Amino acid sequence: MVATAAAPPSKWYREEARLDAVQCPSCGGPITRSGFGAIEKVVCPYCGSELKPSEHGTLALLQEVRRQQRQSILPLHARCTFEDLPWEIIGIVWREVEADGHVYPWQEFLLYNPYHGYRYLLFFVYDNHFALGRPLDGAPRLDAAFGRRRASWKRARFKHFQTSVARTIYVEGEFPWEVRVGDVSVAHDYVDPPRGLSVEENPGPDGTDQTYTEMQHLDGAEVFAAFGLKGKPPRPQGIGPFRPNPWRRGRGLTWGSFLVLAGLWVLLSIVYAAARDDAVVFDKTNLAFEPFVEEIEIGKPGDTTTVEVEFWATPLSNSWAYADIVLVPHDSDDEAVGLGIEVDEWHGNDGGESWQEGDSRDDVVLGGMKTGTYTLQVTPQAGAGVGTAPPPELRWGIRVKRDVTMARYVLLSFFVILGFPLVLGLLSLVVESQRWKNSDYAPSS
């Protein structure tokens, strides 16, 4: 490198850039210049007159305007923190889109940091959603698959959400480009919640200019915290185009858990079923219709188990049978167990349509039964409609099993393990359909 004898003289454009305070040449209002040298257009916040900064730091009047200043929840020169960097609002623009006869306005706050350029903080007035825009460091690939337009950028894929025409309706502050009220641009919005990609076409002197902005959803609370604002942010309505789906949060872990739990379920169900004896402790059939008493052994004493009692009667034809069953433990300190089982068969012919209902066998599962010796007492009854005698050849039978496999425990855990992620999935689909209702792809009613 060349060594210089003395340091070269300093240049004003290498010195610290100074803020400036000037008066609007139209209304005289005080304008603070904090965009430093990069500003191409200044719009007076008070009257709306369009001004152009000259090389000497003065503001030349381009167009005299008289309009009221709009109040804003976030004013000019407010400072905030995003991406761990400080930013200042140097310009505010209101734009609107017209669709289906409705007008949808939003605010764009131009954020500036001299070392990092610009960001766009969007506030959608019609649904209270916020978003942060950042100029893209490249150009996305735009294509279409299965009739749906897509944009890809780095490793993210965005789906086309809507194309709209935006009109600028209010301007105040400083801008590094020529902005004016009445500017119209076409915007193609692509989404991949919580992010989005906006491709905007601006007609300019050299032809149409394309700008790419990467969008990020922001919660009102994040924005208020970034600005150090107290109070509650406005409540958002509905689902914004790239507001993240709350039911999709942790989706990977949910389905990963499902795989693990489903595997556990398979394993434990097999173990459960295999460990059941399903042993028949008593089985008698073709019994006459009179009380029946017998001693039975339900397993070896000392355990608690399940007991299935099955009762049947045949032949049933438009008749019913009922068994009044009592199981008396031999160790008569314990309480006896009583239950009733009913079986029936009904059929008929209703003007040509024959029908049949009823079951000639039925069972009941008892839980928490102590194993050991029991006296089984069955008192059967039968009948056939009101006032008619039961069929004479009716016979009945009974079977008692212990340690039976009960499907209900297996099914319960199945429904819990599968149902949970399914319900989350369904809710997530509902939210997505609400999101896409506002897009260009909403099913027309």
Place this chain on the structure above:
Amino acid sequence: MLPRHIVYWVLSLGSLGLLTLEAPTGSLLTTTPERGRVEKGSQTVRGRPVFIWTGGGYQGGK
């Protein structure tokens, strides 16, 4: 790890716990039969005792 994952695991492990620990004895999720004291009644035709429920409650029949 979100609250929903905790809920999912708690409910799932709970139901699997039921399957593993409760299902063999079946104390839950089964019909509640009548329980009570019985006393021996008169003999039946075959010489076997008939048990009758004490203290009212279960009347039997339809």
Place this chain on the structure above:
Amino acid sequence: MDGAPAQSFCPECGAPVPLRGTAVTAVCEYCGSTIVRTDVDLRLVGKVSAILDNGSPIVLGSRGRFRNVPFEVAGRLQVGYARGTWNEWFLTFADGTIGWLADALGQFAIVRPRDVAIVGGRVPPHVHVQVGATLTIDGIQLVVVDRRVADYRGSEGILPFLAEPGVRYYGVDLRGPGGEFVSLDYGQRPDHAYPVPYFGESVDLRAIGLHPLRRFQGWPPPNAPGPART
């Protein structure tokens, strides 16, 4: 470089001028005159280095590191176009190569020159380039994001080509889906298909450790980078 002395002096005021290496144009720091080096001698162009303060945070003489090679900001070309002005900073790398740091609207990119043969005859002439069109250059699909005609406004430091008032530069910028940035320099004529391609990427001033940076009233100065950067 035949005939040019090791140390050049400004023909106007006699101050030392750091015309070194491949520099063709230099601006005298003392009197502001633009000096152009010809084959024979130094030609004075006059005091027309009208650099505008367009809010750039970069200052001449700052240093940084790009892809692990240190560089120095040796010169600036400021051009004006339809939408304002922007700067192209001339970088000299420690390994003897050169590059450019594009500085516009708060976005920065560093590009290095490549062989004309990569694009020669395979890209349209400047007049026929469409903004938004896709061009495949060196196997990468790139989108034309800017097609511009820029007029010389001012310069400082040294530049490797002729830079004086009345010069027009025809350029096309393309960007890719992975952050690629390509600039096609058609030079001073829009009607040929042999631009010099410059390949590079967008950069963040923090990431290249550029220092010192310009100070802005009301803004905390960014921290100077540590001795070693990964």
